[in-house]
Amino acid sequence: xxxxxxxxxxxxxxxxxxxxxxxxxxxxxxxxxxxxxxxxxxxxxxxxxxxxxxxxxxxxxxxxxxxxxxxxxxxxxxxxxxxxxxxxxxxxxxxxxxxxxxxxxxxxxxxxxxxxxxxxxxxxxxxxxxxxxxxxxxxxxxxxxxxxxxxxxxxxxxxxxxxxxxxxxxxxxxxxxxxxxxxxxxxxxxxxxxxxxxxxxxxxxxxxxxxxxxxxxxxxxxxxxxxxxxxxxxxx
Amino acid sequence: xxxxxxxxxxxxxxxxxxxxxxxxxxxxxxxxxxxxxxxxxxxxxxxxxxxxxxxxxxxxxxxxxxxxxxxxxxxxxxxxxxxxxxxxxxxxxxxxxxxxxxxxxxxxxxxxxxxxxxxxxxxxxxxxxxxxxxxxxxxxxxxxxxxxxxxxxxxxxxxxxxxxxxxxxxxxxxxxxxxxxxxxxxxxxxxxxxxxxxxxxxxxxxxxxxxxxxxxxxxxxxxxxxxxxxxxxxxx
Numbered sequence: 001x002x003x004x005x006x007x008x009x010x011x012x013x014x015x016x017x018x019x020x021x022x023x024x025x026x027x028x029x030x031x032x033x034x035x036x037x038x039x040x041x042x043x044x045x046x047x048x049x050x051x052x053x054x055x056x057x058x059x060x061x062x063x064x065x066x067x068x069x070x071x072x073x074x075x076x077x078x079x080x081x082x083x084x085x086x087x088x089x090x091x092x093x094x095x096x097x098x099x100x101x102x103x104x105x106x107x108x109x110x111x112x113x114x115x116x117x118x119x120x121x122x123x124x125x126x127x128x129x130x131x132x133x134x135x136x137x138x139x140x141x142x143x144x145x146x147x148x149x150x151x152x153x154x155x156x157x158x159x160x161x162x163x164x165x166x167x168x169x170x171x172x173x174x175x176x177x178x179x180x181x182x183x184x185x186x187x188x189x190x191x192x193x194x195x196x197x198x199x200x201x202x203x204x205x206x207x208x209x210x211x212x213x214x215x216x217x218x219x220x221x222x223x224x225x226x227x228x229x230x231x232x233x234x235x236x
Numbered sequence: 237x238x239x240x241x242x243x244x245x246x247x248x249x250x251x252x253x254x255x256x257x258x259x260x261x262x263x264x265x266x267x268x269x270x271x272x273x274x275x276x277x278x279x280x281x282x283x284x285x286x287x288x289x290x291x292x293x294x295x296x297x298x299x300x301x302x303x304x305x306x307x308x309x310x311x312x313x314x315x316x317x318x319x320x321x322x323x324x325x326x327x328x329x330x331x332x333x334x335x336x337x338x339x340x341x342x343x344x345x346x347x348x349x350x351x352x353x354x355x356x357x358x359x360x361x362x363x364x365x366x367x368x369x370x371x372x373x374x375x376x377x378x379x380x381x382x383x384x385x386x387x388x389x390x391x392x393x394x395x396x397x398x399x400x401x402x403x404x405x406x407x408x409x410x411x412x413x414x415x416x417x418x419x420x421x422x423x424x425x426x427x428x429x430x431x432x433x434x435x436x437x438x439x440x441x442x443x444x445x446x447x448x449x450x451x452x453x454x455x456x457x458x459x460x461x462x463x464x465x466x467x468x469x470x471x472x
Contacts, residue, residue, distance in 0.1 A: 024447050053289050053469055058409060058447055066447050068409070075413060078314070078466050173294060173304070176466040177311060180416060180434045180459035198416045198434030198459075211260050211294055211302055223416035223434075230314050230412040230466055233289055 005046035008037050012047065013056055016067055027057065027065040055231030068231070075229040078176055078202075092131050097156050099125035102144060109141045112205055112216040120144040124155050127190055130225055134191045138219045146214040172209040178202040183220075191222045198223045241282035244273050248283065249292055252303055263293065263301040291467035304467070311465040314412055314438075328367050333388050335361040338380060345377045348441055348452040356380040360391050363426055366461055370427045374455045382450040408445040414438040419456075427458045434459045 002010065012027070021027075028036065033044045048065060051057045059065050074091070103123045110117040122142040128135045140159070142150070147167065154162045163169045183191065183199045193199075199220050206215040238246065248263070257263075264272065269280045284301060287293045295301050310327070339359045346353040358378040364371045376395070378386070383403065390398045399405045419427065419435045429435075435456055442451040 049285060055409070058445075060446060063446075068447075070411060072413060078468075173291070174468045175306060176468070177308060177463065178465075179463040180436050180457070182434060198418060200416050200436075209294075210296060210299075211304075221416070227413065227415040229414075232314075232410045232412065 004039060005043050005050065008033075008039065008044065008047040009050045009054075011037075012051060016056065016069070021067045021069070023067055023069045025067040027067065029064055053233055055233055058233075070229060070231070072229070075227050078228050078230050093135075094129045094132070095156055096127040096129070097124075097152050098127060099123060100150055100152050100155050103141075105141070109216055112203075113141065113143050113213045115143055115145075122147055122150045124150070124159070126155065133225050134222050135225050136219050136221045137187060137190050138217060140215055140217040143212075143214050146208070146212065169214070170209040172207040172211065174204055174206045176202060176204050187220050191220070193222060193224075200226065240275060241279050241286065244269075244275065244279065244283040245286045245290075247273075248287060252292065252305070257303045257305070259303055259305045261303040263303065265300055289469060291469055294469075306465060306467070308465070311463050314464050314466050329371075330365045330368070331392055332363040332365070333360075333392050334363060335359060336386055336388050336391050339377075341377070345452055348439075349377065349379050349449045351379055351381075358383060358386050360386070360395070362391065369461050370458050371461050372455050372457045373423060373426050374453060376451055376453040379448075379450050382444070382448065405450070406445040408443040408447065410440055410442045412438060412440050423456050427456070429458060429460070436462065 012033075015021075016027075027033075030041060030044055030048070033047075034041055037044065048057065048059060052059060055068055057065055058068050101123050103121055104118045105113065105115055105121045107117045109121060110119060113121070115121075121144055122140075124138075124140040124142070126138045126140075128138065146169070147163065150159075150162075154166075160171065164171065179201055181199045181201055183193045183195055183197045185195055187193070187199060188195045188197075200223060202217075202219045202221065204215070204217045204219070205213050206217075207213050248269075251257075252263075263269075266277060266280055266284070269283075270277055273280065284293065284295060288295060291304055293301055294304050337359050339357055340354045341349065341351055341357045343353045345357060346355060349357070351357075357380055358376075360374075360376040360378070362374045362376075364374065382405070383399065386395075386398075390402075396407065400407065415437055417435045417437055419429045419431055419433045421431055423429070423435060424431045424433075436459060438453075438455045438457065440451070440453045440455070441449050442453075443449050
């Protein structure tokens with residue numbers, strides 16, 4: 001269930017997409033949006049702030065509201081956690097589920113999920129393909145006290161869709177860490193790369209809106225099939 | 237010159253740092269902050285929104301305002317463009333300036349800066365070191381119509397400091413693209429890596445607050461000396 005300002009934000013995003021608006025294109029003014037959507041100024045302001053934080057628009061005091069858009073399709077967004085579906089929606093993606101099991105949290109997993117070593121977690125291992133080529137190996141750890149049930153059907157599709165719509169969880173924010181290394185023996189087999197070739201290793205921690213960590217993931221990308229982008233909404 | 241809400245945001249950030257507050261620690265309520273800073277509710281709200289967009293706090297309706305913080309020092313922030321000074325401030329960083337010259341924009345540079353091929357740009361090439369080890373090679377292209385003057389002294393220090401405080405430019409937002417490849421001959425010499433070793437290649441486009449692109453940079457990182465993080469303020 002979306003709140004009113006979220007609905008309006010989505011409607012403005014659709015307007016930008018449907019009209020193929022480009023970076024720098026001017027949107028209707030705050031006043032015009034108030035008239036169009038028949039809501040208060042503060043609701044429109046909240047919708048615009050949400051769009052600004054998502055890097056979809058920028059506001060220039062005294063001048064108006066403008067479109068922000070990325071020129072390059074096919075890049076995976078690391079700055080706004082929305083899953084592959086949105087970034088690579090136009091590409092043919094498939095998933096092979098390698099493991100779905102309840103485990104005891106290792107010290108590393110426990111530290112990242114802020115739970116105790118030995119606490120129950122769901123361990124999910126998936127291999128993702130783009131046009132049939134291996135894109136990444138993903139190992140996810142879900143705090144079982146937050147996500148009490150999972151199965152192969154669920155993890156073959158979008159886990160986040162299940163969390164939102166099945167478990168009615170309110171997802172919050174995420175931290176991403178990454179570094180570059182070399183492909184090891186196990187990765188080499190799954191990603192069809194030589195040992196020693198470049199590897200992008202990414203770690204994600206996802207938090208509920210309450211600030212509680214619920215998912216710690218490690219993903220190794222095939223450098224030949226992946227490229228990434230990040231939008232920053234301000235400079236400091 | 238900071239606006240009042242920016243000053244308050246900075247003051248709250250200092251409070252978090254000086255008291256070494258951790259993720260999940262509760263901050264004073266909106267009402268308490270109004271009393272403390274003697275400003276309107278809407279000024280405090282703007283300060284909190286700024287901090288939220290920077291990933292420094294998160295707000296939970298009905299519960300309060302909480303600290304967001306990263307556990308891992310020494311990571312370069314790609315989600316919020318603030319330069320090495322803030323991320324690696326505790327490390328010993330040095331810069332070798334390899335080129336500062338006015339050039340005609342190539343087709344690639346022109347496309348990214350939204351100018352015409354052949355327009356004048358400042359081309360800056362720098363090699364950055366961390367504790368004396370090569371960290372990255374950076375090639376920057378500045379639209380000369382926005383940045384009419386640069387020299388070796390300026391680019392040896394913080395260029396963004398000069399843009400803000402010397403040229404009084406109002407910086408806006410940035411787009412970052414990256415992919416992983418292999419070190420080439422030229423990079424190998426500067427970064428002291430073997431040809432074929434992993435390379436992180438990053439492209440940045442920086443925009444003024446008006447939405448005009450002013451800087452297009454390409455940076456190749458030494459994978460042995462660098463690690464990165466990105467904070468996402470929401471999930472979609």
